[in-house]
């Protein structure tokens with residue numbers, strides 16, 4: 001579960017099946033009149049060995065949540081743990097090492113190095129860190145992702161889907177505790193996107209990985225075990241075993257709520273009532 005565990009003693013996350021945890025996570029950008037509250041006291045537990053999707057309207061704080069959980073961004077208030085380690089308050093160097101050792105990233109732009117072949121791209125972060133890949137694990141990742149025949153190809157010689165699979169393998173190569181994926185299918189056609197989602201699903205089911213994915217796409221979210229819905233910097237709902245239809249329906253209610261509260265063309269009471277500015 002995610003939000004329901006808010007009352008537990010925080011920080012005791014090592015053996016309790018929680019890969020990442022936030023309590024009172026608040027992030028404000030700017031100050032004075034231009035200040036934006038991107039995250040408003042968020043409590044969340046990311047369960048180990050599960051595939052969690054984060055959805056919500058544009059500007060609701062999805063990327064900010066991911067960046068704060070991954071230690072890519074500082075927080076304004078609150079605490080974040082990765083496994084049993086509190087990362088809020090860590091020095092830059094410690095944070096960099098922790099990210100390198102324990103987190104894999106997949107972004108919309110694959111960030112592959114054009115002059116390196118697929119195999120070299122996959123192990124690059126480990127090479128830079130001076131780590132030796134676990135060859136058995138690496139072989140398993142490469143075979144699971146169907147990249148065995150493409151290892152000598154450079155990115156330009158690969159399709160978009162294959163490039164994203166290389167990015168996926170790179171994120172998995174060091175067997176990170178947690179993989180953060182930000183719109184990993186955003187640049188792909190639907191077939192390639194489905195492939196990548198299938199591989200992320202397999203990474204969870206067959207390789208025991210933990211995945212957190214930010215997405216706008218209800219179809220993509222349907223591959224997850226749990227969807228967290230963000231609105232106005234707060235987690236306002238969650239859905240277990242989501243279907244694309246159910247997620248789409250839930251997202252539509254955000255639109256209705258937003259239009260209603262903007263007072264432009266809303267039908268009073270037309271929204272779910274779940275997502276109000278003064279909820280809680």
Ligand SMILES: Nc1ncnc2c1ncn2[C@@H]1O[C@H](COP(=O)(O)OP(=O)(O)OP(=O)(O)O)[C@@H](O)[C@H]1O
Nearest residue numbers: 029030036038056057058059060061062063064065
């Ligand atoms: N560096 C920044 N400086 C100022 N405001 C920011 C910054 N980054 C994000 N914000 C603001 O914080 C809020 C949350 O942004 P965030 O990118 O987390 O939303 P999102 O849900 O990921 O949006 P999208 O779906 O459009 O990518 C937005 O109002 C955004 O304008």
